[in-house]
Amino acid sequence: MKVRAVAMTVIFALLVSTIAIINAVLPKKNFSENENRVLADFPKFTLESLFTGTPYVDDSGRETKRIWTTDFETYISDHFMLRDQWVGLKSLVELGAQKRDAGGVYFAKDGYLMEQFWSYDYGRLKGNVTAIKQFTETVDQQFGIGVKTMIVPTANDILKEKLPLFAPEVDQQELLAQMKQEIPGFIDVTDTLIAHKDENIFYKTDHHWTSLGVYYAYQEFCKQIGITQKPLIAYQPEVLSDQFLGTTYSKANLYTVEPETIYYYKSSGSPQLKVEYFAGGEVIKTSDSLIEQEYLEQKDKYSAFLNGNQPVTKITTDHQNGKKLLIVKDSYANSFAPFVTDDYQEIHLVDLRAYKQSTLQYIEQSGITDVLVLYNLKNFVEDSNMYLLNRA
Amino acid sequence: MVFSSLNFMFVFLPIVFGVYFISPKKIKNFILFIASLIFYAWGEPLYVLLMLFSTLINFGYGALVQKYHRRKPSKWILVSSVILNLGILGFFKYTDFFISNFNAWFGIGIPLLRLTLPIGISFYTFQMMSYVIDVYRGDARAQTNFISFGAYVALFPQLVAGPIVRYTTIADQLQNRRESTEMFAAGVQRFVTGLAKKVLLANTIGQIWTQLSSMDASSLSVVGTWIGAFAFTMQIYFDFSAYSDMAIGLGQMVGFQFLENFDYPYISRSITEFWRRWHISLSTWFKEYVYIPLGGNRHGLIRQIFNIIVVWFCTGFWHGASWNFLFWGGYYGVLLILEKIFLLKFLKKIPAVFCHIYTMFFVIVGWVFFAFDDMEKGWTYLKGMFGFGGLSIVDNMSLYLLFSNLVLILILLAGCTPWPARLGKKVISAVETRTWAAFILENAYLLVIFTISIAFLVNSTYNPFLYFRF
Numbered sequence: 001m002k003v004r005a006v007a008m009t010v011i012f013a014l015l016v017s018t019i020a021i022i023n024a025v026l027p028k029k030n031f032s033e034n035e036n037r038v039l040a041d042f043p044k045f046t047l048e049s050l051f052t053g054t055p056y057v058d059d060s061g062r063e064t065k066r067i068w069t070t071d072f073e074t075y076i077s078d079h080f081m082l083r084d085q086w087v088g089l090k091s092l093v094e095l096g097a098q099k100r101d102a103g104g105v106y107f108a109k110d111g112y113l114m115e116q117f118w119s120y121d122y123g124r125l126k127g128n129v130t131a132i133k134q135f136t137e138t139v140d141q142q143f144g145i146g147v148k149t150m151i152v153p154t155a156n157d158i159l160k161e162k163l164p165l166f167a168p169e170v171d172q173q174e175l176l177a178q179m180k181q182e183i184p185g186f187i188d189v190t191d192t193l194i195a196h197k198d199e200n201i202f203y204k205t206d207h208h209w210t211s212l213g214v215y216y217a218y219q220e221f222c223k224q225i226g227i228t229q230k231p232l233i234a235y236q237p238e239v240l241s242d243q244f245l246g247t248t249y250s251k252a253n254l255y256t257v258e259p260e261t262i263y264y265y266k267s268s269g270s271p272q273l274k275v276e277y278f279a280g281g282e283v284i285k286t287s288d289s290l291i292e293q294e295y296l297e298q299k300d301k302y303s304a305f306l307n308g309n310q311p312v313t314k315i316t317t318d319h320q321n322g323k324k325l326l327i328v329k330d331s332y333a334n335s336f337a338p339f340v341t342d343d344y345q346e347i348h349l350v351d352l353r354a355y356k357q358s359t360l361q362y363i364e365q366s367g368i369t370d371v372l373v374l375y376n377l378k379n380f381v382e383d384s385n386m387y388l389l390n391r392a
Numbered sequence: 393m394v395f396s397s398l399n400f401m402f403v404f405l406p407i408v409f410g411v412y413f414i415s416p417k418k419i420k421n422f423i424l425f426i427a428s429l430i431f432y433a434w435g436e437p438l439y440v441l442l443m444l445f446s447t448l449i450n451f452g453y454g455a456l457v458q459k460y461h462r463r464k465p466s467k468w469i470l471v472s473s474v475i476l477n478l479g480i481l482g483f484f485k486y487t488d489f490f491i492s493n494f495n496a497w498f499g500i501g502i503p504l505l506r507l508t509l510p511i512g513i514s515f516y517t518f519q520m521m522s523y524v525i526d527v528y529r530g531d532a533r534a535q536t537n538f539i540s541f542g543a544y545v546a547l548f549p550q551l552v553a554g555p556i557v558r559y560t561t562i563a564d565q566l567q568n569r570r571e572s573t574e575m576f577a578a579g580v581q582r583f584v585t586g587l588a589k590k591v592l593l594a595n596t597i598g599q600i601w602t603q604l605s606s607m608d609a610s611s612l613s614v615v616g617t618w619i620g621a622f623a624f625t626m627q628i629y630f631d632f633s634a635y636s637d638m639a640i641g642l643g644q645m646v647g648f649q650f651l652e653n654f655d656y657p658y659i660s661r662s663i664t665e666f667w668r669r670w671h672i673s674l675s676t677w678f679k680e681y682v683y684i685p686l687g688g689n690r691h692g693l694i695r696q697i698f699n700i701i702v703v704w705f706c707t708g709f710w711h712g713a714s715w716n717f718l719f720w721g722g723y724y725g726v727l728l729i730l731e732k733i734f735l736l737k738f739l740k741k742i743p744a745v746f747c748h749i750y751t752m753f754f755v756i757v758g759w760v761f762f763a764f765d766d767m768e769k770g771w772t773y774l775k776g777m778f779g780f781g782g783l784s785i786v787d788n789m790s791l792y793l794l795f796s797n798l799v800l801i802l803i804l805l806a807g808c809t810p811w812p813a814r815l816g817k818k819v820i821s822a823v824e825t826r827t828w829a830a831f832i833l834e835n836a837y838l839l840v841i842f843t844i845s846i847a848f849l850v851n852s853t854y855n856p857f858l859y860f861r862f
Contacts, residue, residue, distance in 0.1 A: 002573070002574070004834070005572075005578075006577075007835065008838070009573045009576045012838075020402040050437055051437050067437065069437075073397065074853070076399045080398055080402075087847070087850060089843070090851040093847065098796075098799050099799075100796040101796065118789070164795075164796065165795065166792040168789035168792050
């Protein structure tokens with residue numbers, strides 16, 4: 001008995017103190033690639049920070065105060081040794097315990113990691129639909145342009161047979177049916193995507209669609225807007241990275257998942273391009289490529305398409321056809337835009353989450369000839385900036 | 393500070409234990425006292441002064457009661473100490489409850505104080521009251537050393553969530569305790585088991601309850617509401633008893649032997665038995681210091697019923713300053729009276745399985761009242777459970793939660809019974825003669841659950857921020 005008690009005491013004491021010492025002496029990282037966020041600095045100790053706390057803005061946007069000890073705990077956990085590995089271990093345990101999700105992400109069939117989409121705010125959806133409807137009417141009256149709206153169902157809907165049994169998902173088709181009824185010029189890509197659901201049209205470890213998925217949706221877009229469709233062989237698939245582990249991977253942190261390949265479908269016509277990124281009306285960056293290579297070395301590889309989410313992006317091609325497309329969008333459009341570079345002289349992308357000026361004025365000033373609103377369904381339902389569309 | 397945090401286990405604990413075990417015996421209580429104050433001040437940098445103030449006052453009261461022992465003034469000293477202790481507790485915990493009800497009844501608008509409740513005030517106040525009363529009764533001698541008394545009150549293992557350690561239990565241990573590797577190892581086992589119960593079981597099932605209870609009750613299904621109620625039932629037991637396990641384990645590591653606080657309450661065959669097994673230190677406190685002084689069962693049935701009602705409203709109110717807790721207390725009062733009058737006799741005659749069903753039914757319904765501060769919400773939820781809410785019988789959400797957590801649910805159910813612990817003991821005693829086998833088994837088991845617990849703790853702070861550019 002005595003021997004075993006000594007052994008257990010020693011093991012516990014050694015284990016705890018070793019971890020404590022390693023944590024204390026470990027060099028500190030200041031950025032977590034996997035979490036895509038800056039890690040906490042050692043909090044500065046003052047009497048004020050201890051007793052009244054330092055102000056900060058919490059998740060719900062409320063201003064409140066946080067005392068020093070709380071910051072200290074955040075610091076300890078942010079810099080805990082082997083942080084990502086611990087998190088991965090948790091997912092493995094949950095997978096082993098037959099759990100069907102971790103971190104809000106399903107372990108779906110064939111290695112798909114899909115974000116849960118269990119509920120939505122009906123009022124917000126209503127508001128967003130109304131905003132688009134009104135926008136469409138205004139644009140039609142003022143500029144005689146028929147706005148097209150493409151709300152893309154996510155993998156959870158198109159690949160729903162891969163979801164775990166009884167997954168209490170929002171019925172995306174029901175929502176799409178409503179939108180179709182209310183929004184003029186609605187482009188429904190469900191059938192097209194479903195027809196190709198056995199191909200690799202969504203990433204397994206990310207919430208985005210793959211370039212192949214985009215291609216099929218683009219065919220539908222061409223059909224609706226009256227552009228000649230191009231066969232898949234007109235493109236040269238280029239591998240951007242074969243080490244992609246995206247957002248749903250970051251959330252679930254499941255070791256067993258293999259990295260994926262990001263393809264970029266380059267048009268064989270490859271037009272000469274000029275890409276300009278704007279912020280606050282100023283050009284902040286120009287490029288002659290739709291792909292920003294630097295992201296491919298980082299975690300956030302999907303952002304290689306058009307430099308991630310930028311407030312305003314302008315692409316100028318060498319097609320002197322006078323056609324100018326405005327895309328009001330979320331990140332789904334970043335991999336969509338490359339396809340339309342074959343069809344337009346200018347493509348403008350506006351992200352309402354960062355662009356707060358008048359979209360209507362933008363149409364007028366830039367001489368836009370076509371307008372597309374492009375979101376994935378989940379983002380669209382949850383978006384809180386749609387009202388900005390109608391800003392005069 | 394909470395035990396189940398990286399900060400406690402990998403910063404506080406190694407430093408405090410390191411200092412504690414190299415210190416000479418004479419200053420060990422002092423080390424514990426200081427460590428406990430830091431432990432408390434960590435979350436409550438200001439209210440630690442309130443706790444110190446209470447400690448000082450009660451230390452004084454103890455000495456005074458001792459001085460006038462068995463003489464007339466001692467009674468008045470005792471009464472004033474009780475009034476003062478309850479006054480402080482009442483002021484910080486119940487003032488806003490009374491003001492808001494007063495406002496509602498008379499249609500006036502006295503502003504609320506909006507004080508945050510000092511952590512653990514209900515626990516440490518009760519501990520100190522037990523001290524003064526025990527000294528008054530002659531069950532304990534007043535502590536003459538303030539450091540020892542402070543260490544008793546603030547002792548970090550049991551400070552914020554019990555067990556409510558009566559002074560008589562550890563009076564002797566405060567002066568003459570001997571830490572040993574046997575006790576330390578037993579403490580490690582107990583602590584790690586508690587940690588795993590809290591982090592792996594209670595927190596995980598708790599998420600289901602959080603999810604279901606935050607949804608609009610009308611969007612659930614009947615099965616869903618029962619899954620929710622089950623989840624809360626499990627969460628509160630595994631959470632609370634895990635805290636007691638960790639407290640008892642930490643106490644053992646530094647040489648204290650606390651009394652048990654939980655004894656598999658969910659295997660009870662009656663509500664009476666349930667309350668002998670649930671939060672034992674609290675029921676004991678109320679029995680010792682309220683029920684028996686009121687006369688207990690010595691003055692006839694009517695008086696006994698009255699005493700039970702008083703004790704159970706107090707018990708309910710102790711859990712929180714809102715009507716649902718009062719109701720919950722009264723609900724148990726009524727059940728216990730009914731059992732006393734006739735139900736217990738009846739329960740003895742029927743097969744055990746019905747007794748278990750009967751008990752858990754009322755316990756689970758009780759937790760629904762307990763869980764909703766807003767009684768109207770609790771009532772709506774309960775109506776849903778019994779098919780009066782117009783809910784569908786079953787939906788995807790409930791089936792998904794059920795199947796996705798099947799393994800967890802089975803572990804929880806097993807964990808409510810003494811069988812897993814018995815099995816563990818059997819396995820160990822089977823290999824007792826071969827020290828190395830027992831050594832490997834017990835340490836491997838603890839290492840595995842400890843490692844997984846750390847993984848879950850690290851994960852709880854894992855916060856992927858996917859759109860940080862906005």
